[in-house]
Structures are given as structure tokens and as C-alpha cells.
Amino acid sequence: MLRNYLKVALKVLLRRRFYTFISLFGIAFTLVVLTVAAAFLDHVFGAHPPETRADRTRGVYMIFMSGPTTTRTMTFPGYAFLDRYVRTLPGVERVSLYTFQEKVVTYKDGARIEAYRKYTDGAFWQIMDFRFLEGGPFTAKDDEERSRVAVLNASTRRRFFGDEPAVGQSVEIDGERFRVVGVVEDVSYLRFTPFADVWLPIGTIKNDSYRTAFYGNFMAAILAPRAADLPRIAEEYRSALERLESPDPARFTVVRGGIDTPFSMLSRMLFTRKLEQNRSARLLAWLLGLAVLFMLLPTVNLVNISVSRILERASEIGVRKAFGASARTLVGQFLVENLVLTVVGGLVGLVLAALVVAALNGSGLFPYARFAVNHRVFLYGLLATLFFGVFSGVYPAWKMSRLHPVDALKGALR
């Protein structure tokens, strides 16, 4: 039965090539856009190296302060705050503090070399799973002793040393000399927790004032022993904030925040009415809503084409009905036809999406980003295809089943 449906579907599709082309164009285009968008989101928010322990890693990215002269200000936490309230959280495997990357410029043989610099500690390298091309990370001891050591990414090594090995060599960053201890693979600019060109120990920050700063330029990564411990740690953090003593009660007295994934952080920032709440579910709903909204026009278009095609086949349907085919059989046949069409379109779309993604990777618009149509994105794409196929196939199928045999045979339909 199903084989027959498939055979008929293919025959029908090949008979009117122009209609098939229009439908495939619409489906493939829609899926290219959805798949590329999914690849982008997956690249930014998915669990990719070096953040391989994403399921039990969370971050403290922002704090929200309010008080007598401060109305709900959102800011990066400072070193003093994180050291006192996050590093001391009980039941945590590791905590790492790091700065938001900042661009520093070095001049070498008259050429300008730009590099993003991140200061961090020894624990950072144990929470993140960097792949070292040579050498290794710096340690907590390096940080404590303020050793002038640096980890570079592969591109920065090439800029400074060509293709030579760099470990043991000295490199000038922002006017100071550092000894290279390790070189890691490039990390995407869009992964803002691990991203940098150059990683240096916090202890080597030139000006010690960061040590007493309550808010400023730092963030923290928290590694829990197990993913199941995260809710408890979040609760500990919340109660620590409630007990917090403001260092400047004249300006702010209340500090709020949470431990976040990058996605939940974004949701807090976008839905700012309740800064202190995690709004991931709402952000996800918005994204899905956007996807459905985007699919509306292609769907209407596809429905339109399908309906036109049925009308053309009215006499065929009339004959089948006259010979006793039930409405259910006909609906089944038409849905299968539509699904075959969408699956073919989906495959074309995925191939095209892979090309678009390759072009994006080659364009250098996002430094070091390697977008990929991986199995997860492929799955999303396939799901979207099926949804799209059923979504756009139901109305034409219903319409088809409603054709009256007599009208259909005459080929007249209002």
C-alpha cells in the first residue's frame, strides 16, 4: 500500500516538473534558513569543546544591583565579590574567575597585531577542556606567584612566530614580555566564556585595584560534581546574596543574580522586567514562535501550489472516488505525496545549508567560528521538515477529500 503511494507520488512529481521545482525551491529555501539559524544557535549555546562539561558547568556572568541611588543596574561582577561569595560556595568541585576579553594591540616589525586578552586562574583549565597543540596550561601556582606566562591560540602563534613552535619563546603583550607555556586550538569568538587569543594569569594584571572591586570586569565559571547538584548550588548562591553586606550602602543595598548558562543569561538580559529571574523557557518559546512565523509564508505558498495541483488532478480523483476510494485513503495518499516532496526538499535544503555554513565559515565574519551542520542540527532540520510537510499538507488533503465525484469528474470546482 505504502509502496504504491510512494510510486504514485514520484510519478506525479515527475509529471509536472515546474510545480515540483517551485515546491522544492520553497521547501529547500525554508529549511536552509532554519538549518543555518539552528547551526548558529547550536554553535553559540550547544556543548562544544572546550566546554565539554556544559551539563554541570554554570557561570556567574552578571549581577543586578539596586538601592537608594542605583535603580537596577546590570553589571559584570568584580573580583572581590566573586572571591567572597562564589569561590566560597559549598559543595562545588571547582570555581574559576576570569575577565571579559579585551583587545590589546602589539606592534611587531611595524605591523599591528590585535589580540583579545583574558586573565584567568589555574582552575579555568580544569573546568574547560582545551586541546593543547603544544605545551600545557598555566597553574594556580603560576597565578599566585604572578609568573609572566601565557597561553596562546593557534592563530596568535602564527601571527607572532609564523609556523614555528612557540613554547619557551617570549612574546610581547601590551608592552610586557611573557613566556609562552602552551598553545591551544582556536576557540570561537562567539563562545564568550572560553574565548580569547591570549590567556594570562590574573596575578599579572598590572594594577592591583581589581582585588577590591565589588563590580567590574570579572566573571566566574562553576563546575559542580554532578549535574544534579546544580539546583542546590543555585539555592546556596541565592541565599548568600540575601545575606550579603553591601560595601557601599549609600549607593546600593540589594544585589541579585543567579548561576546561568549563556542561554539563560541571554534570557535574563532580553526580558529585563524581572532581571533576577531565569527566563530560558520564555526565550525558547520566542525562538520557536519566530521559526513558526517565518514558516508561515512558505507554508501558504506550498499550500497554494498543492491546491492548484489537486485541482488539476480533479478528474483523476473523481475516477478514484467513483470506483469507491474512501476519503481517508485519498487523504493518506496526498499526505504521503506531500511528505515525499518535503523530504526530498529537506535533503536538498540540508545540502545547501551545508554550503551556506561552509561559506560563512570561510567569510571570517565571526573570528574562529566553525559553524557545523552536525547530527543535532540535522535532526532539528529533519523535524522542521516533517512539521512543515504535515503543516502544509493537511489543508490540501482535506480539500481533496471533499471533492464531490460528479464535480470532480467534470473538472469543475468552486
Place this chain on the structure above:
Amino acid sequence: MIRQLVKLCWNRKRAQALVVIEVFFSFVVVFAIMTVVVYNLHNYRQPLGFEYKGVLNVSLQSLSDVIVDSGGRPTAATEDSRRLLREVKGLDKVEGVAGMAIPPFDLTGMNDVVEYEGRRFESYNNQVTDDFATVMGLQVTGGRWFEAADDALAYDPVLINERLERDLFGAEDPLGKDIAPRPDPAQARGDAAHRELRVVGVFTDFREDGELSGPEPYFLKRSRMAGPEARPLYNLVVRVRPGTPPSFEETLMTRLRATVPGATFQIDPLTKMRGSIMRLKLLPLAAAALIAGFMLVMVALGMVGVLWQSVARRRREIGLRRALGATGRGVSLQVLGELLVVTTAGLLLGAALTVQFPLLGVIEWVSDGVYATGMALAALTIYGLTVVSALYPSWLATQVEPAEALHDE
């Protein structure tokens, strides 16, 4: 003729509904893109208010760290700032140097409330040193620019841009007026004394976010570099002499580091900063336009398909018309006319929706003129699309042979 066409379409309204919906969605999409494009083009053609070519921006990151640390109290960093200004000015390739709080072509901004006779606005602002107008080529059109003698004033002198002048004062003379907001009595704290912001001049504009930013109210405060109220600087702008090679950047960096050892400096030509902010703003627009373009191609192809089918199905009707003396031209005009009627119905629906945005003031930064232009361009695009997609099917309709068509079945 038109009434007849409308009637023909109305008779097949169920079949046409889908095309109407399609036109409706296409119109909304094209309208959104067109409005943003027109808005950006309109902004791009407004004067920037300053001259960015030949200016280097120097960010004084570590000095600002000190400011955060000390809660804004003057520190050694203030003395460092003064020395930096002096040293950079002394370089022979440098025409002028000024300090400012927020660099141009940077996405951050300072936003504060200003008030005059009950009119309150949020206005972007910046804090700059006395040489700023010369270095950046600002045009002062009324009153005066800051001067060294302002150190002795008991109030804070400010210059406002023409937009803020219009918003706040209308036709009134702004010079000498105070624009500091009155404290809200409910939240007033005893020790917060009112500090006057007195307008001493008007300048054309300083659109710090570049040509694509919208018209914004803006004012400039004076950075005091002497006396107890002096504060460290966050940022310098340096105008170099024409013909200075790019390698001067390195010379400048060496001098900066020698002046304040241990501080972090970042030098960027303003042309480069402008380039990256342009890219940042245009990239999403380009992506959206590309997607919308493909969508339109898809819609056009879809319409061709629908029309083709409709012509094929109405062969007998067309054949009859031809037999009764209708010309090929008349028949093809009918096909096109019917599509135009359906398109118009979709456009009217779309316009009914989109006209709500300016009426409700949902997106208030877009002016009504920009909306209207966007809507007109979107309607034109859709009509153009309709005509193009009707070309082939309407030609097909003229090829119907009356004898054959009537013989059908």
C-alpha cells in the same frame, strides 16, 4: 472593467483567499525591510557633525579601572591624564588632542535626564575637554564653546545639539538656561544639592554612533582638568597631521607607555572603528534582505504556478471569450487584471495592519515620512512582482485556440 474583474474574483473567493494571504505576508515582510532600509538611508544622508578622518582614538582602559576602584574620587590617575594630554600634544605629528568620556563609533553611551520647564527628556551626552571642538571639527552655531576660564564657574557649562534645542526650548533662546533635572521630591535625599547645568552654546550635532544612528538629542559637558573637581580621562582623541604614515601609531604607543608605565592603552583609527560599527549594523540588515529576496522569488514562482493552473483550467471559458470576439490582448489583460485585484486585496489587508505601527507609536524612532516611503516602496515591489509573475501565464492564455478549447472534454 474593474468592477467586472472584482466580481470575477469575488465569485472565486475561496480559491483566491490563499493568494490574498500570501500577498499579505509578503507585503508585511517587504514593508519591514523597506522601512529599515529607508530609515538607514535617511540617517546616512544627515550630517555627522564631526570629521573622523585622520583621528586616532586612544582608550585608557587601566586608568578607568582606577576610577571604578576609587568610586570616582580623584586619584593619581587624574595627574596621569593631564600628563598624557601634554605629552601627546607635544608630538610633532599631532595637530591636537582632546579627552572624552565615551569614544565615537562605539556601542556604549551615557544617557541622562534633562529638564526645562516641565519638559523632561532622556538625552545622550558626553564629557569632553576644551580642545574637543577643534580636534573633532565640531560646528558651534550659537553661544560659545568651553574655555579655560570655565574652571572658576560655580555651575557646569553645557553645549546642546540642535535637536535637543528644538525638543527642549522650541523657539526660545536656550542660552543661559538651566537644564538639570529637578530631583523627584519622593526620592530626594537631603545631601544631594542641585547642581546647575547651564547652556552656554549650541552645536549642530555629534552623532557618536556614526551615520546610521538616528537623530538623537545630545549634550556635551565639560571635563575639568584643573582644581579639586578634576577627574581622570577614559579616552583620548588625537588628530594627526595630514600625510602621517600608519606607523605613527607605534610611536604614539611608545610615548604613551613611557608617560604612564604599567597602564594599558588601545589605539584605533576612527576610520577603522567606523568600519566595524557599520558592519555590525549592516550585517543583520543584509542577511534579512537576502532572506526576504529569496522569499519573494518563492512567492513569485508560486503565483506563476497558481495562475498557470487557473489558465489551464479555464481554457473553455477563455475559448468562449475568444470565439465571441475577445482579442488576445483582452484575454491576457484579464488574467493580469484578476491577479492585480487579488493583490490589491492582500495589500489593503497588509496596509491595514502596518498602518497601526505609526498610529499606535509602537516604534517611535521611525518618522511618519519614513513609514510612508517604506509602505509605498513595499506596495510597488509587490505590484512589480505580480506583473512579472503574470507575464507567462497571460501569454499562455492568448495562445488558447477557441475551436480546440471548446472542443475539449
